[in-house]
Amino acid sequence: MTINLDGKVAIVTGAGNGLGRSHALALAARGAKVVVNELGGDRTGVGKSSAPAEEVVKLITEAGGEAFHHGANVTNYAEVEDMVQQTMDKWGRVDILINNAGILRDKSFAKMPLEDFQACVDVHLMGSVNCTKAVWGIMREQEYGRVVMTTSSSGMYGNFGQANYGAAKMGVLGLMNTLVQESAKYDIAINALAPTAATRMTEGLMPEDFTKLLSPEAVTAAAVYLCSDQAPNNTILCAGAGGYAVAAMYETDGIFLSPEEQNPDVIAERWDEITDTSKNAKLASGAEQSQKFVLKALAELEAQS
Structure with a gap:
């Protein structure tokens, strides 16, 4: 089976570097027209530059694809709406959204300023909310859509020093779970990608031997699958170092207690x-x-x- 995205229009947030860059290039290589969204800040969310995204656009267009850059800050709904409107004006539809934009502000919870907690929630969770909301009506009207949330093992299982990041990454799963209920009749598949890759977001966090194995391209293979017509729905696909697995939440059968026993x-x-x-x-x-x-x-x- 060969996944073909000819004629599809994709928006990838945080697409100037790392995983987002890899996703954007791979989608374009499969025939999608790509909006390369990138604010251009550092991994903590500070700063702004269009250079990384413009390089991605150049690589796509030189290879014969179609792409443009939009610098919307995903935490700003008006800017996100403008990005989606420009996409509609240019290509008339939005088929794929990969919510990839993210920042890191790691500290133990005791030492973490609440501003750093809020910043992570704003980018990872509210950024995903804003972008999904902006394309939601379009996907419903055209009765087709593929939305990929980016979650993390830090949210599903916890990771020291990442209370802010983990909370936001678990939040996008709650968003996915409910949107799946509301989109079933519109052929909108909503899934989550849990990546493990060596990018600037993980610099200094892993031994060098590990980073050589953790290529962004290995994760992108999973992302592109979740963007395809063959995509599942309401699935958490984990990917890293050539490994692929599905994570899910299960509940025990439990017991019944009579009113007299309920203590x-x-x-x-x-x-x-x-x-x-x-x-x-x-x-x-x-x-x-x-x-x-x-x-x-x-x-x-x-x-x-």
């Missing part, structure tokens, strides 16, 4: 049953959890009657 002492006594993973299930929506507990209660009450 912390009984919960403590039956903790092993509550945490038994032998009947783990992946729930498709929050409503399924409520349904599971209600059905469990009804079954128990019926058995007692």
